[in-house]
Amino acid sequence: MIVLLLAGTAILLALALAGAVARGQGTALYAAAALVCGLSAILALASLASPPTTLVLPLGLPWLGWHFRLDSLSAFFLFVVDLGAAASSLFAIGYGRHEAEPARVLPFYPLFVAALQLVVLADDAFSFLFSWELMSLASWALVLVHHRDRESIRAGYVYLLMAVMSGFALLLCFGLLAGGTGAYSFAAMRLAHPAPGLAALALLLALLGTGAKAGLVPVHAWLPLAHPAAPSHVSALMSGVMTKVAVYAFLRIAFDLLPVPPAAIGLVVLALGGITAVLGVLYALMQHDLKRLLAYHTVENIGIIFIGVGLAMVFRAAAGEQAAAALALTAALFHVFNHSLFKSLLFFGAGSVDVATGTRDMERQGGLIHRMPQTAFFFLVGCAAISALPPLNGFVSEWLTFQAILLGPGLPDWGPKIVIPVAGALLALAAALAAACFVKAFGITFLGRPRSAEAAAASEAEPSSLGAMGVLAALCLFAGIFPAVVINALAPIARSLIGATMPAQSLFPPGAIIPIAAARSSYDGFAIFLLIAAVTFLAIVGARRLATHAVRRAPAWDCGFPDPRPETQYTATSFAEPIRRVFGPIVFGAASAVRMPPPGSMAPARIRVALRDRLWEIFYAPVGGFVERLAASADRLQFLTIRRYLSFVFAALVVLLLALALTQ
């Protein structure tokens, strides 16, 4: 199995070479990538429940070799990667034709997908870090596709810095895990028992390194810059898949390589997850660039996933709470799967809108539901799914996370007693704000009247793009109606990482999913779906029987004063204004000033809104300033005489010898 999967990766690498050589064969390349990834996804799905298999190739470090391992955790994440990549490739068949410089995309896209696959299959620190950096570099090249665009340049720069930081943190983490003997294979790390302090330090480094890739606040800053800058099928891969690979890396280190960490670190993860979820969605609400809005939602959803992961860590550290830990981990993994589906779907929709109207700015869209009805429908499904509305999939994973939160009072310690309910409140707030944000995203982009000539002349996306969106929308519905299928498929992972699973859910007939016990709580997606369908049918039939069928088209009513100018509509900014007034002063230091024209003047009133990115001010600006000062003072060392340089060398030698003498 693993050989076949690696053969798929090799084909992708060959495609990357082919993309560099053959110009203008985008369609064939994407079709091939879609086929390979689709087959690979099926293989990964088939090996979810099978025992771990390993493979060593004579590559990489000569004394180490290149270790691969396919267990249930990597099979699940490989499935997520391949499903997302297959959908992205399918979408790109049509979308890629609109790319101005395809030669800047084609070589790196298959390379990126191959690197994503290699990360989840790697079984030693060297191959893992190599694949990880390959993933970073390939995606960096894709971020810089529009390399003359100022925003892209900044995005690429910040992304590169953060990727280096992330790789460095992971390097240190694996260095600590490997110990002095240099046991770089994961198998050796599993057997080693590092001292508790060392293990905790390694885990915190792993949190920093993987969190920076996943978009955990406060190391998220690159994500909303870089994800929108790339072409949309790449944005979908970065948001829907690459962040999940980072989650995979954290799970691999925290649950597999290290011994059970103390609950305190779980609480840190939980708190970070809650803060990330709320801040991510609040930032998203303030955006009017559709793709940047989606990127900030990735930050939010990563927060939700890390809430589940943190809960699992807290429960796992407590005695006798393994079932609760399995529930929390299953909820997190379920959300990983869900988010990879609906975030890719939403980025495809945003890409189609971008192609159709030539802009990502929501303030210039509007009324696209009339000209892009199918895109609008699929995008609406994605919006409803990410807003956790039943009977779609997003609701199930958030419901499961809440069920895990409800098990918190069973813990004996005081820390969890305070942190878990607050995390629950943050999760609830994030979920509600997400719904508000997607009303805005869909309502301003697709509903209303067109706000620009381009939006008025938009046309529907290509069939292949619609097909990719349709498949993902159908999967969102499927996972929402039959969540038992997903939960049962995730059971082997919980069993191998935690040693317990959620109760086995009944598949045929599709029944309620039961997190802990039937008496506690249950959710039956299929029955809810049938109930909604039946009642909708009743409502429509009732209205048809009782009401007249007459419909007359007329100008909008608007309280008797309809104004045909599209500027009179609500914009994305004005839609978010009430929420900005509630949260803005605290989170963004928001200040707004209205300048009214003098009496009698017909000039429009102006409102100026200033939002501050406090996270940037607190975490990034000081570090940046410090590095700049350091660089400025080091500048002075650049123009010295040879005598001075030699004296530096001499001084360094003396210091090192002294250090050696003192430590010996």
Add this chain to the structure above:
Amino acid sequence: MIAAVAIEALQMALVILAAPGLVGIVRAVKARLQRREGPPLIQPYRQIARLLAKEVVLAENASWLFRTAPYLILALTWAAASVVPTFSTELAFAPLGDLIVITALLGAARFLLALAGLDIGTSFGGIGASREAMFASLAEPAMLMIIVTLAIAAGSTELSSIAAFMLSPAAGLRVSFALALVALFIVALAENARIPVDNPATHLELTMVHEAMVLEYSGRHLAMIELAAALKLLLTISIIACIFCPFGLAGPGPVIGLFAYAAKLGIAAVLLGVFEVSIAKMRVFRVPELLGASLMLGLLGTLLLYVSRGL
């Protein structure tokens, strides 16, 4: 099984038939307290019948979403109402009556309503949708924290189990329940666009929220929306009654349960009317403070239960 299905069918018919009557009672109480004659109790029924008989005047740029939303909004509200134990816990759909699911179903209805408000592209629709989004973003987490409070005490998020727990002596009097009740009351006012959050009786007023979103609806579409709004009021009252006043639900059988339910609805309608007459409408931007207080009360209730199961 057959009895459960029969009770379920009876409940589904009952809630949709009783909902406009409930609105009628609230209006009558308010009219009497304001020393007006007021419309007769059956006026809401007449209004829905009148709307059903009228043709739909659809804005020229209305999309399919605008035309399908009213049916879906009614259906989602009705689906939520059909799983709440109103007069008996022996419902066929009672296992579906998870409080988080009910909240999410209502959230889905609101999601569609806000989108429908944005569909025509009028400024009133936008104002309603954006304010509704703000209210919901505070009211929904408050509701979820209330649910967490109740679920920790009762050990379940299922309404019938919570009702059974509340009927048992284990429930007792707890501080957290009092906090949850106050918070739930505030959420209920906001969810149903009642005074002091919103005024269901006004049009052409800059403070309106719910009415601004549905301004473009007419004919049978408006009838669906009005019915859904009335149903939501009944549903909210039923949830509060089911949690905090579950008498007659489990033990005595459906007939006594029906009488008890009718009495609860009547009392709640009178109380709501009295409350609405005795308080002024709030400025829109004062509402977040009220809802924030509700969220904090819910969180406080949860924290108390986390600290000690007895509080």
